[in-house]
Amino acid sequence: MDILIRSFLWVFHASITASIAALLIILISKLFDKHISIRLQHALWIIVVIKLIIPIEFQSNLSLFNLLHERQNNSSNIENRNTVKNITYAAADFLREGKAQQKHTAKNQISQGAQSKKENAREYIITNAWKIASCIWIGGFFIAVAFLLVVKYKFKGKNSNLEEVKDLEIVKLFNKCKNEAKINKYIPVYTCDNFESPCILGIVKPKIYIPRYIISENNFKQLYHILLHELVHYKRRDLIYNFLAVFAVILHWFNPIIWFCMKRMKLQRECVCDAYVLEIIGEEQAEEYGMTLINFSKLMSINKRPQLVAFFETKNQIRGRIKMIKKFKKGSYKMSVVAVLCCVLASGAVLTTSVSAKGMKLDNAAAVTSSNGLSIKSENNKFLIDAPVKVYDNLKKAEEITGFKIKVPDYLPANYEVWRGFKVVKVSDKDNYLKVYLRDKQEGGLFSFQASKVNLEECLSHGAENVIKMYQSQTSDTTKDSKNGKIQISKEKINLSGINGTSITVKIIDPELPRFADVRKYFVWQNDGMYYGIEYNYGIQVDGEIPKDSVIPQSEVEKIISSLKYIKDIKNVNYSVQTEVSPKVEALSIYDKEDLKRAKEFLGFDFKFPLSINKDITIDSSGVAPSEDSDIKNGKINYQLNTRYNAKAEQVLFTQEKSSKSYDYTKKTVKPINIGDKEVFKQETYKKSKTNEQLKEYIYTWKEDGFYCKLSTAESNGNPDKIAKEFINSKLIN
Structure with a gap:
């Protein structure tokens, strides 16, 4: 059980750290897609795979996780980051220190006889939780291995009577492909009815399998593209990369991020292979090669054998490959010196661990785990x-x-x-x-x-x-x-x-x-x-x-x-709210960021939402309601955002809407002034306070990009122009 727990802790630690690295790679790929070659992107995924399957770690100041660790130390109030940090680094320490740490913990427990029963119970629960998690993990691992063995056994049974292609023209075409790919190894080509897609299998003794219907069509141009594509997979050692990716998924079966990332790596592997093929046949044949993909994608269903490196994938993957082929330029497959340096730096950042992790203790993980049940109220x-x-x-x-x-x-x-x-x-x-x-x-x-x-x-x-x-x-x-x-x-x-x-x-x-x-x-x-x-x-x-x-x-x-x-x-009662449409009833009250998104859907524009103007003026409430110029009877409703702020004396009301009706009327009757960089219409009026006193009130109206604002504030709240300027200069929500 000791070895099992230690193994699971290593896998758990590797899974979390590799997931963080993978998500960063996805982000970088999205941001710099036009500047990063597809080959470099695939190389970065190989680094992630190595992180997932190799248990050896070296400490380095270059480590990405060292940077994260320092950030977490400086931001101890960010609970979720600390949770990830403590669990992952504690797992790493457990692996390094092994039984010695357990003995050390046992000695501490003996010397601390006054330790509370609550603490002992907590440690007992956590220890057993790790044991249960370890057993579940190893069970899932063996089930996945058994599944693949069954698939392989069935595959051999179905394809025991394969026919090696002997047609002289096809053999001649295949030898031409081998020469162009600079491959000398003997690789047989088989034809069969059980395959829906061409593929190459076998790391030690590779074999290419071509569905019989492709051979029978006698389209040698398309067959040339297919054979060359499969040979390039062998040339690039994609069969090895595919095996490592499948093993990583089996090892980390509990982590959906790893499944997603390996699927993305597989797509990029196909794109890199396409790029290599185009580098061989020339940019001028890119269109014909793309048509080969499109034509065969219409004729076949999706092959879902996880160990295959297939010529055709899902429709979305085909679309991504066609997009790459359209953008292909001669020489784009080659890796520049800068790209190689990027891979070296990425390897140092991902494959090493943080120096700071050395001092972490396993009991830190226990403390975090025991307090990890955050309720919504917290x-x-x-x-x-x-x-x-x-x-x-x-x-x-x-x-x-x-x-x-x-x-x-x-x-x-x-x-x-x-x-x-x-x-x-x-x-x-x-x-x-x-x-x-x-x-x-x-x-x-x-x-x-x-x-x-x-x-x-x-x-x-x-x-x-x-x-x-x-x-x-x-x-x-x-x-x-x-x-x-x-x-x-x-x-x-x-x-x-x-x-x-x-x-x-x-x-x-x-x-x-x-x-x-x-x-x-x-x-x-x-x-x-x-x-x-x-x-x-x-x-x-x-x-x-x-x-x-x-x-x-x-x-x-x-x-x-x-x-x-x-x-x-619930089956017999409808708990949907029948909203009363009225300017006096808010269609939506705003409390959190999710409500802000819904408010934007109502309003149809990005709006201002300052939470405070100064220490005296802070937000009290906010909501979306139909504006007064809405034609509710005929279903023509315009919405406005009404936000109220607590202030020294009287509340400040800030209204934003898409309708220009109020702004246009004010513009005709009031002379403009400049506040900040806006043309503002300022009005003075009076209203009664809670104690029936006359209060001087200022109303500011101005135009933003695509919507209109109105601000009401009492003189007793402070300098009204200064308050208005703060609202005018406030930024839009993003």
Whole structure:
């Protein structure tokens, strides 16, 4: 087991480091495709293959992974990079130190008798995890080897009666091809019915196989191209490269990046072979050679034997080869001195390991592995706008943001639908809960459904406090205490439809109107470790009496709570959001980068999205909504982006839209000024503050490339021209 674990750790380390190198090669190839020859690109892939299959490593300051290691040390807050670094380098160290390190670890455990049970349990789990992973890996390796052996056995059985080509004209043509390729070795050519594509097989004793239908066509020009192509594969030692690539895939079968890269290497190998053939036959025959590929690609299906170096591949690969043939110029196959130096440098960067890795310990890998189960909640820093209540139009996205698996009702009363999206309500920095309003689209009745990982009573109390804050924001006296009897919560254990739960009543008293109270009743229960709740009764209590028309019948509540299912299993309820099209209702709220992409689809242009202007002006909320000039009745909707910023006194509103209607009207009535490099139209107006005071407000309108902007800011926020200039100079999203 010791040897197995060490072997797997080496493979795991090689797989990760080679994957990084491969992805960099792909990036470089994309960026400098016109400047890097196809032969050099294939040579770089050979270096990756060597990295995958040869266990020997040398430490070097030239190593690519040394550079990555230094970067990670300087950026310790980037958790994902550290994870890769620690695991891969720890694996390398384990291989170097072997059992000696295990003994050292054992001594440390003896000397540290006060080590906690939690730490011991963690190490036990990690050790066993490596053992299990090693067994799975070696099992997959032997299955892949067995599969290839079966393929080879069947191949021999099907082709035991092959006929060697004896036709004098074909033999003469083949000898001509050998002379042009400068090959002296005896290589027989066989014809058969079991092959769909020409190919060459056998590293020690190579043989060329040609389908019988190709021979029977007597098209010697095409046959010349085919035979020369297969001989060039032998000349270039492509059979060896192919074998090494197949072995690398078998060894690293668990890594999809390696599969992708070896497939890409195979395509480039064919392109390099084509280039060599064109170098021999001349640039003037490139068109005829390309037609050979096209004609035969129409006649044959795809050959999927993994060990073959085939003349024809998939349609996409044929397309890539034709593209290379069209661009071919005489001499382009040759490797320049610069290209050779690039290969040498790439070998030094990829095949060596980091000097810095020497000091890493295996227990670092354990620590990383044990903390690798990141929940979605730990990714809160991904939010551009971390609003206390986030509204989504997609239930799966809302579930993803909450960070836990959610069940929802598979039954709703007749005519009920989701109303205005799925709300993810933030209770603390770590916890939030899902809230969904469900509305009777005919009668207008409304109730809500909640799901939470923490006790829902805390969530309901949090929601009640938010209502109190709303009351206070609507009064002139903001100094009143919001906790003096304004929230009253009572509980009662009940059983509905065989489900034990709690009836919770939350009473919110308006401090301005003590006779009136906002009363909400919930049934809260647990299911698979989660808390769920239904707000089945709500209304305004006047002197202790709640209107009866706000009650959902108990029979309906019982059906709802009995129908909970995970989202993927829902069959009877449509949880798509019917968006209300109105300038007052946002079609999309923006919280993260994914939302920015969707906003661009709505708007049709790249827009500005500064997260802050200065320490006093920071983003509060943003959303896409229909603009006021939309013809909603006739379905002609123009969208605009409304972004609000918190400031010293009053919020700053920044609007961007494609429609020029507002800009054109302003341009006719206001004289322009210059701010930055823009012609800006500045207006002064007045508005009422929250305390009914008159506030001077400035509105700036200007034109960008393909869209129009409007900015509103109060005088009390600071120098308005300076604020406007910051928005004007802000960059577009990319």
